[in-house]
Amino acid sequence: MHSFLWLAQRASAALLALCVVVHLATMVYAVRGGLSAAEILARTQGSLAWLAFYSVFVLAIVVHVPIGLRAVLHEWLKWRGASRDMFLLLFAAVIAWAGMRAVLGVFL
Template sequence: MTEFRLYLIQRVTAALLLGLGLVHLGTILSATEAPLSAADILARTRASALWPIFYGVFVLAAATHAAIGLRTIAREWLGWRRDIWVMALWLALTGLGLRAVWGIA
């Protein structure tokens, strides 16, 4: 993939993360205002298919954004040119994140 494409993907994921992060923080604030237990929160997330989809997109955007950013840092600071570790990092972050999403689904 070209550097320009990676640059664009990172910018798009940054914009996505801004919006998704604000919704996430708003959700946390509303959940902590009312005294909800973990069981109450899970009951709400499991009642709707939108929450797992929302957090699935959040995970994919965060994993992609982080992997591209760390690739850039490794190339500039460490001189690494091989990108196989970037894919491994992306797969690990995505797998762990989607496992957590599965827990609320």
């Protein structure tokens, strides 16, 4: 189980490395190009490519962050066991909900 979690964190980290670079490059491009909010929305609304990209981004975060937080909670707060894991599942659900809400917000 722990080995699987470690693999999942490594794999999601590899995805995040790519996603963060694309995300930052896009932001820099949008800001420097002087795009307005309406112009950005015009590009993202209905775009399946952006929907897929940001859905993968959110999914990678949902996998990566709780596993990292698991070690932080253990080492800093000595919190482990079922109660911590339930908290982390809830935390993952909150990130997934907030992330997908943002993604759909600019898609729909």
